[in-house]
Amino acid sequence: MKPRPPGLGARLAVMGGAMVENGADPAPLIDPVVEGLCDALERSAEFPRAWRAVTDRRLPEPGPEDQVVLGAARVLSGPFGLPGRLGLGRRLPFARALDLVVGWSIAEDWSAAATTVLQRSAAIRADLSRRPRLAAAVAATEDDRPDLWCLPRLLAVLDDEPLIVLHRPTGRAYAMTIGGIGDNFQLSTLLAHVLNGHVPLTIPHPSWVEAATDGPLEPEAGPIVARFDLRDGTGESIRTAGCPADIPLLDGQRVVVLDSPSFRRTWNIGRTYPMMRPSITLDRVLPEQEARVWSSRVAPAP
Structure with a gap:
């Protein structure tokens, strides 16, 4: 043989x-x-x-x-x-x-x-x-x-991962669950999509959201524009080229702090992995007292 x-x-x-x-x-x-x-x-x-x-x-x-x-x-x-x-x-x-x-x-x-x-x-x-x-x-x-x-x-992709999201300009906080998100560019787009109506922001173009979920990778509306600066609980910038698993734990949970964008940041591709379908759910809006507790734990704005 x-x-x-x-x-x-x-x-x-x-x-x-x-x-x-x-x-x-x-x-x-x-x-x-x-x-x-x-x-x-x-x-x-x-x-x-x-x-x-x-x-x-x-x-x-x-x-x-x-x-x-x-x-x-x-x-x-x-x-x-x-x-x-x-x-x-x-x-x-x-x-x-x-x-x-x-x-x-x-x-x-x-x-x-x-x-x-x-x-x-x-x-x-x-x-x-x-x-x-x-x-x-x-x-x-x-x-x-x-x-x-x-x-x-x-x-290293996180699935069914709890995430605390703090919007520093308003002091509001949200408990979310994420999964199947390949990088923090994609996470940033999806956070802006989910928080539309909860915090003041310029609404992401629908084609940006489609590119970050299950649509064409390159949005028809042109480059995706960041709606936030992302920081972790220690005050460090979250690398958009990194992935959610890189976000450090704070008191046992991953925390993302959203600041107003300090400059115009753009990217062309909505998601790194074309076949992976992301999930992001807003589980609950944290009460004011709980939001203040989380805000007190994170590093102050730079």
Whole structure:
């Protein structure tokens, strides 16, 4: 029986991910994708160490091209190709070197399938974020594989997360629940949408809200304009390029303080993950006394 070509499983996973994008059930894909992704990431983490032990060349760009894969394997194995920094590290058998390079080259395909699955539901995200092997494999490759940035971000997405929102200009406060929000650009838009009618603000254009939920990613009305400056409970600015999981806890809860915008901040894309549907609910308006207590806990306006 012929051996399977290297990377065949990754290419099949990409095809499965495409089917999920078109409405297929992601459940049968989850375990095979996690297994294949973990295997590729673990080899991807080992490859740079082996590479730097024998050569001072830059790491090769991950990719499936045969010439690149075979060339990198020959550098690691030594006798089959060009020498690296001879004597600085132990050469690998060619089969092992090829195994590491293939893992390095196919991790992106496995990641593409995984990011599709992770966008589909909060239950899937909760399941995968609790798998220690996956968390460890993703963490081990973060420094050398910036192209896989979606993985740690999606695993960190908050679902069913309580949020206290203080509107400093009015002193009003709100208890909310958020989920499936990919970044704080999106959070800012959705907060303005939900608080329309509760606090004085210029109403977000409907196409901005659609771009942040389930419409075209680029709103027809042009760039989205921030309606607030976002700060955390310590008084630090909340990075709009960051994600809700970055917002620190204050007395056990994430707190967002809304200030009047200090300058005109805009962005063009409503959400980072096209298939992930966000949720944000206003659970209750806090009574004045409770709002004052929360306001006393946060850092004063800068």
